[in-house]
Amino acid sequence: MNTYLFLGLVLALFMMAYLISVLRRVRTQLALIKDVLEDIKNGNLNRRVLAGESDMARQICYDINEIAVTSQSRLIQQKQSEQAYKRLMTSLSHDVKTPLSSLVGYLEAIESNIVAGEEKDEYIHVASNKTHQLKHFVENLFEWVKLDSGEQIFHFELFDLNELSRNIIADWIPILENSHFAYAFDIPETEYSMRIDVNAYTRILNNLLQNIITHSEGNHMTLHIFENEQQAKIVITDNGKGISPDDLPHIFERMYQCDHSRSAKGNGLGLSITRELVSAHKGTITAASISGSGTTFTILLPKAL
Incomplete structure (x- = not known):
């Protein structure tokens, strides 16, 4: 009996020691969490709480870290937005x-x-x-x-992409000729129905053609439309001066101008608007260019919107 009592006492002491140890670790971690939260509250979003798999408060630590990362990301986006609006104000004052x-x-x-x-x-x-x-x-x-x-309202309806494209291009022929541009258009004669916002699609082509006339310094442009069951591909090229490798990754950014001297025409909004309108159609737009050899814009529009 005394042996069982002794073993029970030892076990109880062991459990008490273990619980005290756990409580000390939890208290230490809570103190660390408090310090980190205080730092985050004061604007230091780089602080993180380290936690092991066996820590009782690990989920709380993970959640705090996730909140810090999300807040840091939002802060970066806010600063980028503020910089964009500052550039907008600068552009407004000039343009x-x-x-x-x-x-x-x-x-x-x-x-x-x-x-x-x-x-x-x-x-x-x-x-x-x-x-x-x-x-x-x-x-x-x-x-x-x-x-x-996000206030732009789109009206998507079924249209023949090819017929719509021909109608838009027809209005540009006299403009291209007056600007001394040769041109070639390859648009399929077959019907290709897909859901399109007519105003947005018209603006997409108008912006790209205007961009070529205004900025390319070329004298020839082409437009080709390729189609399959999944998507339509619109390829627009020019034989102008091209875009430098440094500028090419940024041309779709808002307020970005390749001519940093601000002597060029334009306001850095056209291509940015074009990308947004293409995205509204669940599509993508990319640009490829070699300095001195022209530029190619490629638009991919899914048939099923």
Whole structure:
């Protein structure tokens, strides 16, 4: 009997020692968790809580680490968004103020009768161009804001992609010819029905063609459409100056301009808007280019949206 009592006492002491040890580890870990939470609260999102598989509070530690990683990611995105809006403000000050000041100057000269005859007509022509430039920028800006805020509403309906593409391209033929661009279009004659937002798809092609005319410095462009049961592939190429390897990964970023001197036309919104509109169709757009050898844009649109 005494032996069983002794063994029971030893076992009880062992259990008490084990529980005390566990409680000490938990208390130590809770103290560490408290310190980490205090650091995170003060803005240090790099802090993490280390936990072993046998730790009782390991799930709490994992959850705290996940919260810290998520918060850090959101903070990075917020800073990137703030930088994008700062670039937007810089672009606004240049892309609106400069042509607006010029427009006011031309109109004041006309109103004050400083110019007359053919020179007056030329001033009116330049003022008109400046007005269209501002209109184009404002339209891009509003579309960018709507896409960025998720307020853009799309209306997807069944359309013949080939017929729609031909109609869009037809409006560009005189523009290309006036810009001294040769062109070649290869669009299948067969019907290819898929769900499309007509306005968005029109804007996609318009932006890419305008980008070629404005920035490529080439004199020839092509558009080919390839189709199968799964997707349509639209390939648009030019023979212009191309895009440098440093700029190529960034051309679809908002407000990014390859001409960093800001002497080029454009506002860095067109290709960004194009990518967003392609994404709305569950598609992808990529660009390939070799400096001095032109650029190729490839759009993939799934048939089943």
